[in-house]
Structure formats: C-alpha cells, structure tokens
Amino acid sequence: MDVKHGESVAILGPSGSGKSTLLGLLAALDSPSEGEISLDGVSLVGLDEEQKAALRKQKISFIFQSFMLVDTLTALENVMLPAELAGIKDARAKAEQMLNRVGLAHRLGHLPKQLSGGEQQRVAIARAFIAEPKVLFADEPTGNLDKHNADRVADMLFTMNRESATTLVLVTHDLQLAKRCQRQLEMADGQLFELAPQEQEVS
C-alpha cells in the first residue's frame, strides 16, 4: 500500500483482523519480521529502537482511543510534552495556541480527570499537532465517545489535518468516520483491500 503526502486514509476491519498490528508497523512502533516499509523516504527496516524513536519524534504523531494523557499533568502540560521532547522553543505559548484552536483555552490548568471524554480527546488532538508532524496515526479516535462528542472531535481532527496538510492514517470501526477520509482500506484475515466507492455503499 502507498499513502501519498497529505492524503487521508482509513483502515477498516473487524476486531482481531490485524489493524492495530499494521498501525504499529506503519508508525515505527514495532518492527516487521519481513517486508518493506518506508516513511517519508526512510526505510523502517533494520532501524533500532533509538533510530525509530528519533524518527517518530521528527515526523510522526498519534491519537489514541483511550486518549493516553498523563493523568497527573494539566491539559496544557500534556500538550507541551511532544514539543518539549522535540526541543521546540516556547512550547508553552504554542501549546496555549493549540488548545485555543481546539476550543479549550479556558481549560488550560485542568487535569484530565476534570475533563469530559470529548475534551480529553481534544487535548490529545492539540497534543498531536503541536510538533507539526508529517504523518498522524489515529487509533479509533472516537471509539470512546458518544455521537455528539465523536462528531465534534472528528470535525476538529479533519479540519486541523487539512489546515496543516498532514498525512492521516486512521484505524476505525466507524464507517461514517472512515468515509470522511479520501481513501478507505479494509483489513480482513491479515489481507488489505482497497474499497471502491460502490462497495462502501453496499457494506
């Protein structure tokens, strides 16, 4: 499979079909036992943990189903984290700006447990974009949210993705969400199929 720069791709499939494994491989979290993966011209095969970490730091960002915020840090501090890791200057000002963009300017000093699920995922979105990644991997970003919040989060995700021209790889069960991506792929029994627009209608 090929994903072009700035493209948004959804990966669909039932539980246990290997979606998350694929995501782990693409995002340089795991190493393939065989085959070839390259990201922005860099081959991921044969990279050690440190090299993969450096690559992730420079080019990749994430959004998770379970938000994965540090529960003892405030919203602002959570957003600052990737920027600080990457050594970006004025991480604080940037984080404030990002939180403002996701509509949480009034929640800077709140801890995750003081925020609703939707708000937590918006913090995660702000965190995902702060280091200006080339590729964003999202693992069921709306999986833990109710319909209203899910729509809001999805809107925000796609808007910011478009504005920053980031490549988006999104793993989901949710067909509606998948449809908002430019391409849809389906994973079944470890095989990946590109879905044509008609097939989508049928399924």
Add this chain to the structure above:
Amino acid sequence: MEWQLAWRLFNRELKQGQLLLIILALTLAVLSVTGLARVSERLQVAINGQAAKFIAADRIINSPQPLDEKILTQSEQLGLQLSRSLQFNSMVYAGEAFQLVTVRAVDEHYPLKGKVELAAGEGQILQHGQLWYETRLAGLLNSPQQVELGNSRLTMAAEILRLPDGGFNLFASSPVVMMRLDDVPATGVVQPGSRVTYLYQFAGDANALTAFEEYAKPLLSNSQRWVDVQSGDSPIASAVNRAERFLLLASLLGIALACAAIGIAAQRYCQRHYDVVAMLKTFGASAKQIRSLFGMHLLLVTCVGVVLGLFGGFLLDMAITPALPAEIAAYEAPLWRPVLLGIATGFISALMFSAFPLMKLLAIPPLRVLQRDLETSKFANWLHPLLSLAAMALLGWMYSRSLTLTLTVVASVVLLGLLLVLMGYLLIRLGRSVGMKTTSPVSLALAGLRRRARQNSIQLVGFSSALVLLLTILALRQDLLNEWQKQLPEDAPNYFLVNIAPEEVEPLQAFMDSHQIVATDIYPVIRGRLSAINDEEVITREQQEQGERGRLGISRELNLTWRDTLPPNNDILEGHFNQSADEVSVESGVAERLGISLGDKLTFIIDNQAVDVKVASIRSVQWETLQPNFFMIFSKEALAPFMFTSMASFHLADEQKHVVLALIKQFPTVSIIDIGAMMEQLRGIVSQVSLALTLVLVMVILASALVMIAQTEAGMASRQKELAVLRTFGASGGLLRWATTLEFAILGGVAGVLAVTVAEFALWILKTQIFELQVSAHYLWWWLAPLSGAILVALLGLWRCAGLLRKSCGDLLKLEA
C-alpha cells in the same frame, strides 16, 4: 528539558498524593535508622563513659617492664592524656604489726576518669610522704599514725573508700594503699627484677584513641596487656551486651521491614508510570531522555524522603532526650554517623529497591499504547529479590557493622520468604474445589481468593512478614524487660563483703541475723589459676592471637569456691552437682569458650600446688544477679588444704546505712564494697534501653502498617475490574462488600496462622542462640494473631476498597476504560 519535565511531574504527583506511599516508606526508613542510630550511639557513648570511670581511663596498657618511650611519645602527639602508675606487693610495718599490701604508686594525673573517694571527702591531693589506705588496713595494723614501707616512713593520711579502678582488685587478698610515684625510689622496694606492674592509663577523644590503638597494639609484647572498657570486668557488661544485641537485631529487622515497604512502593510507583513511558516513547522520547527524566524524578522523591526522615529523626531525638536518665542524656554523641547512615539508607534503598522495577519501566515498549497489556519480559524476575536482598544486606552491615548478624537476618528473610510463598500458595490452592456462585459472599470471597492465587500468595508474604516481625519484637521486648526486672528487683544486693577471714564467718552471720539483714550465703574464695586441660598446657588469648599454638585458657586468676548444694540462679545443664574431692563444676560459658566437656581433666595451680580435678557438671549462671557467682565450684575436701577468705552480698535500704558503720567497726578487716551506685547506673541503662525497645516496636508497627497498606494497594486494579463485572451482572452492594471483607479477612487470618508459626520458630532460635532466654510458647497468640490479622487486614482492605465499592456500575466501567 528533562529536568523541567521531571520537576513538573514530581510537583504534580506530589500535590495529588501519588507519591505519598513511597515517600512515607523512605521517610520511615531514614527516620528509624537515624533515630535508632542516634539513641544507640548515645547509649554507647554513655556506657563507655560510665565504664571508663571503672578503669579510671579510656585505655590502659599493663606491662611488667617500663613501656617503650616511643609509644608514649606517640600518645602525646595524638593529644592523649597519660597517667603513669606502678603496682606491686610489699610489706608495711607499724611497730610489731605488719601486713602485706598492694601498693598503687601514682603520678599527679591519676585518675584520668572518675575520682578517688575518701572518707574525709573530696579535694585532697596526695602529698609527698603520704600514704592513703583502705579502711581495713587501719584495722589490721591497729590504726597507726605512720607506717614503714622499705626505707621510707609514710604518714597514714587519708582513708580510701573507693578507687575508681578498684574494681579489678575486688577480691585481692591484700589491702590497697596509694602513694606518690616519685616517692617510690626512696623506699628502695622496687629493684631490678622485682615483680611490679607498670600501668599506663590513657584518656582522650575517640579518634585519637583508635589511632593510638592501631599504632600501639602491634608493638606490645606477649606479657603486655591492652585494656579497654569492654575488657573490664564490669557487671553491667552482660546486661548491656544483651540489650545492645537486641536493639541491633530489632533495628535490623525494622530496617528490613521498612525496606520491604520501599520495595513494594517502588514497584507500584513504576507500574503507575508504564503508560507514561509508553506514551513518551511513542512521541519519540529517546532512551536517554526517559532515563534522565525518571532518574531525576526518583532523585527528587528520594531527597524529599531523606530530608523528611532526617527531620523526623531529629525531632525523635529531641523528644527522647529529656526522657533519658540525666547522666546518660549528658553524654553528647557525635551527630555525623546517624545522619550519614540515614542519608545512605535513603539513597541505597531507593536506588536498589527500585532498580529492577525501574529497569522494567524504562524497557516498556512503545507498542503498549496499542496493546494495553504489553509489559517487558526482558529481565529475569529473580533479579528483583536478589537486588533487594543485596540492598538489605548492605544496609544491615552498614548499620550493625556485624557480618554475622547481617547474614543471619538476610538468611532468615530468605527462608521465611520461601516458606511463606510455598505455604500461602498451598493454602489458597486448597480452596479450589469451591464453586463460584454469585449469591453467597463466602463462595464469592473464596472464588476471589482462588482467582488471585498468585498475587495473594505474594500479598500473604507481606502481611505475614509484617505480623511475624511484630510478634517477634513484641515477645522479645517483653521477655527482656521481665528478665531485667527479675534481675534488678528493688532488694537486689547493693553491698558486697569480701576478705572475710575464716574465724569471722560465724560472728558475721550472727551480726547479720541480729540486724535482720538477709544476706546471701557466705562463700569461701580461693584464688587459683587454670594451668592445663587434659594435661595440655593452656595459653592466653593474646598468645593465641599472636599465632602461638596451644589450648586456650584464662589469662587471669580465678576465684574458686566450694559448696555442697547448687547456688541459687545456677542450673545444671549436664552431669551432677555432688562433686567429690577430685571433681569440679564448671560454668557453661567458660566451658564453651575453652571447649571443656564433661569428664575433662582440669589442672589448677593454687598456692604453687597443682590440683587435678575432673569436670562433674556444667552449670549455667545468671551473671547479672549481683550475687557471688563462680566459674568453678569444688568440693570442700578438694580446697580444704588452702588458705581462704569468704564473701557474701546483701541488700540494705538507704535508711539502714548506719548498720554499715557498725559493721566496719566490728569487722575492721572485712572489705565492704558499695555497689549501690553501680546498680543505679544499671537501672538507668535498663530504663533507657526499654525506651529504645519501645521505639523499635513503634517503628516496626509503623513499617508493618505501611507494608500492609502498600500490599492492598497492589491488588486494586484487578479488583476494580472484577467489581465492575460483578456489578454489571447484578450483584448487590451488600453482597460485594461482604465478599470483599471476607476475602481480606481470610487472607489476614491465614497470614496470622503463618505468622504465629514462623514467629514461634524464630523466637525459639533467637532465644536459644542469641539471647539465652527461657523459651515459652505463646498459647494466646495461636488464636489472637489469626483473629487480629483477619480483623486488621479486613479493615484495611475495606478502607482501601471503600471508594470502589461506593461507585456505581457505570463509574466502574468508565474507570476501567
């Protein structure tokens, strides 16, 4: 960057109480080490200070010839004070009367510690031509004004009540007199070849003394003897030694427990950060960044724990000092050792106990963000106990400076751990056959126990080791206090009578009866030296240390006695007491030291005659009883040919002091030794040690509570998952509360049973091997410990689970997510 992040994480977690457990555990360890070290340091200094008065100096060198001047020069360079004196036996004459005396010729610096007590009061200085004398000499010589000693006439100037280092001469047959060292040449008594002892007494600060010991000891010849406070025959030694051993052991166990709390807390601390590390790695943090982030984070945690602990230790010391007997509180022990020990304890335990969990934490794969149950399996699990034991051993050794004691504790901990894991696992496995119904709290609790068998058996270790230590320390403390109480009753003897001539025994007995004084039996005393065991010549310990081969003997003269019946406070361990003329009864401690067993042939030299006897019995003796006690007891026939004097001890209340004066008047040649002051000192030490023991107990209780809390904390996550499921399927709040309570209660009860078993076993070993105390079973414990264990752990569990139990199903599931 990492520093900033570490500080932020630390600051936030601290404020939210997430670091409470690990900081508390660290604080407790540091506090107890600092506090206990401070108390025992003070105790040590106080005891040495008091005991120094008994040898009138801090160190003494005894020599049959003048000491090499370069040794004395060295002592001077080290800033030590020096007092020279000479001791020899000589005759003094007063008209027709004459008497053999022991002469102490001293310089103007004597005594370096303590003071000479005179009948005429303090403040007198020994002048040229004067002789100070022991009371009974006046009686023996009919109270003359002057006596002749060699070529000199000396004035009988003052009556000595007590010499600070007179303790050594307690049973000397001849009275002691004191004169000036520079008067000795004029007497002409000391000639080349005369039998004299040169005494060099030293006093100064501890460092200089140690340096001097290192310098001087190797230079001493076989015939020269190094004496320090410990080698003095202080009757306090045995009681204090036992107390010190206990204090040391209890503190070691307490430290071990505090370490366990740190270990558990560290594990929790790391587990809580698994997700954070996975997330940071996902966002590209390098291994170095994560290492320094958590290294600094842990450093901050440790620093807070150490500072709080030191502060607590300081407060503890401030609180305890006023409670001490004044003469002990007056001794100011150096502060650096407790403080350094506390700091070292904090850092070593934090570092080594969290090393393994931290290694696991740092190796968390980033993939955990997608696969939530992922952990590292890179490290062997045996590494953790190994590192923890190493830390415990290191701390124990630093604290006790005794390898044997440390290894004993570590080995017991290993043994206990293995035993407990095995027993706990087996016990919980037994509940397997019980089915799982969600209607009865009992079956639910049992099912819960079974499901968490592995985790529970580890929790059991925590609960029961805490209980074991608690029980052990509690029992030992009580036993030791009882023992001391028994040995130091209000009416314990406070006077010793020695040098009672044979013809005075009966009048003395009559005197006692008429004044209604209850004295101990009157024991004959004959001085003799053990020269051979089984025809093998014995050598002294000094000779043995210098590499000479031969059987170890006793370097000094012994007080021998005869008796038909077993003295009180003596117990026959082997053989029979009714020794015949060629038999002897030997004290068990000396028998063990010299490797003497029943039937061995011992040769004594008494009055230049050899006496051969066979060992008929081995006896245990309670040395602390302040009664006349003897290493060797013969039959009357065996010692009848020799000259003897007698001794006894008795108790006299303060208001009966006039009886002593009457006694001195009627029996001028009998030496009366007042040990009342020494008894007071002994009581002071005992009360201080009891305080220290209570302190240790409190510390152990705190550490136990921490371990237990840490343990219940550890099971929380899986419990939460289960509660959520059970709630979802309609289990009522009451049922769940009961089931949870029961599950913890069963755990606590089982821990109680295990704890009693192990504690009884440990007590048996400790009492027989280390403390020489009577072993007794604690029947009460067998139901009390399981019951209180069940209640305690159930309450703890309920308290920890209260939040979860109150939550609705939806909340629980949300938490789960």
